[in-house]
Amino acid sequence: MHYVTLIKGDGIGPSIMDEAVKVIDAAGAKIQWEEAHAGLGAYEKFGTPLPDETMASFDKTRVAFKGPLTTIVGGSGFRSINVALRQKYELYANVRPAKSWAGVKTRYDDVDIVIVRENTEGLYAGLEHFLTPKKDIAESLAVVTRTGSERIIDYAFKYARENNRKKVTVCHKANILKYTQGLFLDVAREIAARYPDIQFDEKIIDAACMHMVMNPKQFDVVVCTNMFGDILSDLTAGLVGGLGLIPGANIGSDAALFEAVHGSAPDIAGKNLANPTAVIMAGAMMLNHFGETEAAQRVVRAVEKVVNDGTHVTPDLNSNSGAGTKEMGDAIVSALE
Incomplete structure (x- = not known):
């Protein structure tokens, strides 16, 4: 059993994280999720964007799976919650793979x-x-x-x-x-x-x-x-179709955090429009971190199949598909082999 601190995040975070958890569970890995809070929602509920309970959970599990967060402007004590987590847990390596998708038309296909x-x-x-x-x-x-x-x-x-x-x-x-x-x-x-x-x-x-x-x-x-990597990782995301397709891992010597690298997109929150691809692929990176390589490969193949087919994807990938966040998650679960 693997123990993971689950931070659903703000804006579109809860909806895409629900789909990611659904896919990861369906892939066969045995994960015990421990939900915690961070970001704007946590600030409004607990008076801090990074509650002690969240830190205590991460201290215990040493692995977190996180949706996008809204950084509070002024008064919170954090320039960035992401930076605070990376520095506290010495998550020194930020890893962002960018690979072309057959079903996503961009300038390059390789x-x-x-x-x-x-x-x-x-x-x-x-x-x-x-x-x-x-x-x-x-x-x-x-x-x-x-x-x-x-x-x-x-x-x-x-x-x-x-x-x-x-x-x-x-x-x-x-x-x-x-x-x-x-x-x-x-x-x-x-x-x-x-x-x-x-x-x-x-x-x-x-x-x-x-x-x-x-x-x-x-x-x-x-x-x-750090800064050069921040810029280049967005550049490579643009080469393959955007941040909605790019996962991220933050790796330290004894802790790790996996996340979508895009923003919380509050303008489409709750509308069943957000693309869950990035965070599901981050979940596959997490499975590899656990040594669950077979489950990770199943997730990657399923996501690739659905994205490349283009029939059951969110509007940013195909405006004519008629599918939303939940439908795309269901399609990925069905595509698991």
Whole structure:
């Protein structure tokens, strides 16, 4: 039995999470769900967007499955609930695979890129302040450590090897940010030498964005610091059809969180319109994390079958299908082999 903290989230979160839980349960994995709360709904109910009870559940299960959250503006004490969870539990590796779908028409049909993003340092360390009493000059400090760089880059190479990937590209800005990005690049070169079976490449981040748009096939596993990874993971999502199709995993040494990476979309909440694909695929990543590879493969094959067929998908994938969130979830359950 696997124990999971279930955070349904805000907006469309509850509806897509219900479908994801339904699919995962139907796939045959034995999971005990422990529901907890976070986000705007938690703030309105408990006076905090991240209640102690939620943290206690995550402390116990060490695995969370999360829907999209609305970050409270002002007064909550959190710049981002997601960042707070990543930092508290040292979820240092953010992993976002982007792969083309036969049933989704985009510019390319052969994209297969995994972004591995450092998740706890960089500019998202939250070290910001004003330099003048008038608050007309602000400063943000980027933190890059050798330890943090080593663990994320080594994770990327191990991921490549374990998943039969052939190449790791480090994206950086060491030509300008010679200390922070220079350290990250130096560490990447050192670690690459330990993996002679994996091809290593390095690209300056702005050039990498151009190359990714012009010829995404040249990329396989990409590793970079926090902000660059945040940007590139959305870029790769755009190459395959959008954030509604992209799962995310946040991995630490003894804890993990799996999630949809899109927003809470309050404008369509409760309307049976939201695409559950991203969070169901995140559920498949969670099953792989548990070692439930057979169940994970069943989920992935079922989702691919339904999305590629296009008959029982949400309106963002086929405006003529007539299906909604629940109907798409039912179709995925029926497609499980």
